[in-house]
Amino acid sequence: MPRQAPIPIAAARSHKPHNQQKPSPGKENLVTGKPLSHVTPIINKRRERPCDACRRRKSRCVINEGRKLCVLCEFHKQECTFVQSPLPRKRKVVDDGNKDSPNNQKKRSVETEPPPLALTTPTITAIAPSPPPPQRSLSNQHAVQLGETLGLQSRQHSRYIGLSSPFDSLLIGLSHFDTRNESTFDLGTLRRVNDHECFIMLPDENTQDYAEEAETLRHVEQLVHPHGPALLDLYFQIVHPNFPIIQKHLFVERYRTGDRTFSPCLMAGMYILALNWWSFDPKLAAHPKPDATKLEAVAMKSLSLAMERPKLSTIQAGLLLLQRPEADSWSLTTQLVAIGQELGLHLDCSSWSIPLWERGLRKRIAWALYMQDKWSSLIHGRPSHIFSANWAVKPITEDDFLEEDDGYEHRQEETEEERAENRRGQELFAQMIGLTMIMAEVMDTFYTQTAIQDFANAGKNSTSLILSRAKNVQLKLRKWHEELPKTVKMSANTNGKLSSTGYLHLAYFATEITLHRRIVQSLDPSTHDPYGFFMCRSAAKTRLISAMDFVNRLKPEHLQAFWYFASKINFTLIGTFGSLLWATAPTQEEAEFYKTRLREYRWTLSVSSKRAQFLDYAVQMLDASRAMLHNLAEKPSLAQQISNAGVPPSAPARSAPPSSAMGPPERQQSSDAELQDHSDLKRTESSGSFHGFRNEALEQYLGQAGSVTGSASGTRTAEGSVRGDVTPRSQ
Structure with missing residues (x-):
């Protein structure tokens, strides 16, 4: 291509004698920390200045003893030259004629240079409203060195x-x-x-098809052209604060300055998620929406190829693609776990000789992968692939979200409102990690093959064994809920903006239900202590009602926000739990109660699905459960049950439920525990804060691990129960 008159780069500098030249401060771009080797390198003796490639990288030019090439040139298998013309090696350069012009002085690094896209280089409007001045090139900034x-x-x-x-x-x-x-x-x-x-x-x-990666990225950009920057704005406004697995500032600055070495599957994943909020941008809503199906096809093919050359961007892309409501998470999750282990994400990187910002990014991605594995295990009912014995990642901290020291000086100042939103999102992400660890303990305690066999071997004592194991994890759940920061509670002020706190609280209810579901499955009215049987079912009933009421209180700003991938199934688990209680109800009246509540819950989901389409799946699963219940045998009425078995012995005066609790399904006729929870709910609605639900009667019943409650004057025993003392929880 024709070139403009070259700029005499060599003549623009005054040369000092070699013995007077000193390295300029800030030229080294090495990893912070001492090298692990005690071998002292030999500094270049031929000329006391860096070679051409090292000058472009702003790196120290080091030649080891007995070598002709410097370390970096030898590493990249390139010529080590000291001529002062740019890019002396023969290689493909696009727009070579304009490379030396005053209006385009970007000297491209050997480490990060791909062919530029055919599209124009846009700016991300909401993140970087104006492009950098033309005279500021990548080489003149302290540009990030991804090679390090x-x-x-x-x-x-x-x-x-x-x-x-x-x-x-x-x-x-x-x-x-x-x-x-x-x-x-x-x-x-x-x-x-x-x-x-x-x-x-x-x-x-x-690796396979590496040469086609640049063309694939070009194809991804063409599918969304010219709306790519606007879609990235939506992604960073809605998705990223609540799922911060990307180094935002680094990404934005690379994109804004024209770097196009991004992973095609990562870009496609960001675009696909952002398309869910296409109508939220008035400018985008006026245009036809890009074809998400084509984007997904390109993304999945690109991801499968990227797995052969795994990088952090591969895990990021996979995690984002798994946030699609229609994504089949199991097989891809298992692949991502394997790739994460190949990248060392299961290790503690706190002291590694890598950039500080990369350490924080690796920890965020690692914990996101951990959550993906654990929640996939729950919603699919299959074994987890991450074990605590081989998980060394430190807990997430505030420092792990830092964006500084990535090599870019240009930084968009955030408003106080944006900083508060980022802090809230970081807290939400951290609390979800803590909850996931408790949920993983529930799965390990009650749903592994070893645990299932233990309960089967316990026979009539299986419920007592389950209750004894449930106590500690139940206490952890309560402690987690009580210590939730105000910023991520459902009562927090949203200021008219979308809020993703709903997925955190829904996950909490899903964890509670998963625990109580195992208890209900073990109950057998023919062998279990009648009072203990009633208290366990009363606690389960309370959890179901509280979960359904939570769904009823969701507002549009919650429904239209970003929801974690497991939310679709977590909504479904509430209905599944209700169907289980319906199927196992001992009386016709109690079965009618659950039938009524499930009908109300289905109506709530169907109305809410107008704002959150993924709820259609929960509605379909509810219908499937109801179809299964058509084969349920007719249950005896409460009067028949009492006449056949007699009235159960009286319970302790403080926690005894009224006999009407097992009667007609009207909401006014509920157990003391349920009434207590409803009074908590009323206080919540009046005060604007939600503090969770408790069942003090069940806690008294549990007492010590594995014990059953006693009567007011002594200890009650029954076939299949364990004798023990009552240890009421301190008030």
């Missing part, structure tokens, strides 16, 4: 080397490591991140 990250390099990927692999850690320690903590050999490049963990870096070009 572990999981985000553009032309190579990392794979974790475990202790039992053929790469023995002692043998690795004998290798020669440079100042980048890297050692090159025939199979690849070893990179140590601390004294214990090591990765092997492999080139992307050896």
